[in-house]
Amino acid sequence: METRGYTSPLREEAAARTRERVLLAAAELFAEGGYARTSVAAIARAAGVAVNTVYTSVGGKSALLLAMVDDGVADEAVRATTAALTSATSAAEVLRLVARGTSVTRDRRELTLSVLLDNRDAHPDVAEAARVAEAEVRARFAEAADRMLELGGLREGVGGEELRRALWFYFGFPAWRVVRAEGLSWGDGAVWLCGQASDSLLAR
Amino acid sequence: METRGYTSPLREEAAARTRERVLLAAAELFAEGGYARTSVAAIARAAGVAVNTVYTSVGGKSALLLAMVDDGVADEAVRATTAALTSATSAAEVLRLVARGTSVTRDRRELTLSVLLDNRDAHPDVAEAARVAEAEVRARFAEAADRMLELGGLREGVGGEELRRALWFYFGFPAWRVVRAEGLSWGDGAVWLCGQASDSLLAR
Amino acid sequence: METRGYTSPLREEAAARTRERVLLAAAELFAEGGYARTSVAAIARAAGVAVNTVYTSVGGKSALLLAMVDDGVADEAVRATTAALTSATSAAEVLRLVARGTSVTRDRRELTLSVLLDNRDAHPDVAEAARVAEAEVRARFAEAADRMLELGGLREGVGGEELRRALWFYFGFPAWRVVRAEGLSWGDGAVWLCGQASDSLLAR
């Protein structure tokens, strides 16, 4: 079984580029024409690769969605926000970090998120990917909630369960959808949502 | 749509029943599995008719959506509300009529509306049908707005354009979606929405 | 649900002819090139129909095998033999009937049987169809065995279990395969197998 740790950096990089091209093309076409109506052949054409390169580089049609979600989860902004939580000094700062973090992610992952939200009721594959994405975001929010409880300064009677639900309410997918629907910029939306959340959750 | 007087009434009635069975089956399956993933064959099976009867009785797949919309538009509740407008004696009463009318329609057409709203971003056929449905509702709201302007009693500075937009905001598809999301009954939703609209539109 | 018993004999007959053409083409191609290597497209081409007519008239690829088996089971010769059993007057006559019946079936269904036997070890679909076919034949043999026991005249100590196994041994698929391998005609094979079986099973 002795696998040689044989890694060619050039090939690896080229493969990563291919993968990214495929994912980007898929996100654009899914967003434009809907998940069900977008064929793998169309994605391959848009990405400039053979149909089966989609399969070898990412996987089947549903794997494309999950790969998008994974990429979003692994986004640097997410990790940076998570890391910054540890050095936060107040619950208010945590809220600001979450607001900015979700704002940035929303901006960078707009395509993916619109695919997930627009198609989740219309196709089980998308519903599943959306479920995964939501679970990931909720997990991050749970970390933030824990940190807030550690730091204190919350309105009286606010417990862990409630805090996690509130974070999802103020910074989860539906909240940002409202921001977009209202025509606010992501930055203004962050300020507004952070204000609402602070009013509701922090001690006066 | 007017029926010819000298057609066999029995056959006509049977045909109408067939059509209704097909439409109901289609609405249920579309709502359950999504528009794109529901095949005409599945609809025919659920309706207990041959595949082609779907075509002869209603039309192709996209025609099913438009037929649902047409049926909703032709709903008795809509006509009753429209008729009642002419005998309304105040703008406040018009708002109450609109609130009750949209509430009833929402209740009776829930299946169709969830299909339209859940799938409009995922499939052009649905988007088109949703557009038609929205235009129909907006047209009814325009009538109501005209009647309100005739009756007077509006807050100062409220013109036709603004009034029509406000009616859509308070009683259109998204508003009722919020009602459902908040867990209110259709009746309570009607009261709440009517209150919001009255505060905003009527002179004190 | 009220299905009209609407049957057009012309259409029905045409459909049956189509089905037969498809099945015959499939049997020939399967026998010639093997089950796995024969594509549905090739079958359709050989039958002079569209690819999907194969699906609408018979079913998928594996359904073709099962349909062949079903047709074999429903073969007139099988029914005739089964019917003749009731008027048989001795166990020896039953053996002669079975020998002649299996001989005739073997002749008429040679194509199907060679497909089943040549491909059963190479593909699970064929294995399944062969299993079904074998079960059917064994069921017929069980009837013959029951009749023989009723009529008596068997060698001492021969019971039902043993009799059924022996009938399969002398007249089942492998036996007739040997007949073919030895270069005997089906008729001569029937005589020979019947002789062997009589020696072994009947009282002197």
Added chain:
Amino acid sequence: METRGYTSPLREEAAARTRERVLLAAAELFAEGGYARTSVAAIARAAGVAVNTVYTSVGGKSALLLAMVDDGVADEAVRATTAALTSATSAAEVLRLVARGTSVTRDRRELTLSVLLDNRDAHPDVAEAARVAEAEVRARFAEAADRMLELGGLREGVGGEELRRALWFYFGFPAWRVVRAEGLSWGDGAVWLCGQASDSLLAR
């Protein structure tokens, strides 16, 4: 196939081990799931190598079959038997040697042989490999036949042509298949087949 004396022995040995692993995995999967339904990727996975190593170490899919046959031909037991023929002192001993030799080979190459025999009617690649294997065995039998004629002691009137055909009949693939079907051990089968052959071929 002769190896160059100055190639790195270590690398060569590693390559040989890889080749063996691939061939063994292929034989097992072919026997288990059939030739046509076994993919090169599955073989590579089972062998713990990359897909392409299958190609570089052995060759394409059909080459795998031929390589198995070659390995069987090159088996030490075969060479030993062939060598022993020269020192045999009677036709009876030759028969014993052939019986023992084919028995041992049958035991050691069971996997390969079942692949060849179970799939030869279902796939041309296998048919070709089986043909090659059969030709090889027949060639060995021809040598044995020649030796028997040299040594004498054959039944009157038995010539070369007939002798070669008889050896295939008594010790070829179908004969051993019957042995297996009858549930005999390879050793008992050898004794039985040798007895049959002796009765038929040797002078009393």
Added chain:
DNA sequence: CATGAATGAGAGTTCATTCAT
């Protein structure tokens, strides 16, 4: 020698739709 990436060809299957009846 062995590898990961990429490919072209083709598979089985499902779909919405139309035709003659």
Added chain:
DNA sequence: TATGAATGAACTCTCATTCAT
């Protein structure tokens, strides 16, 4: 009016194979 049969087009996905490394 409603039907069963048949179709052409498209789909996702798997396959054996080759290339640069």
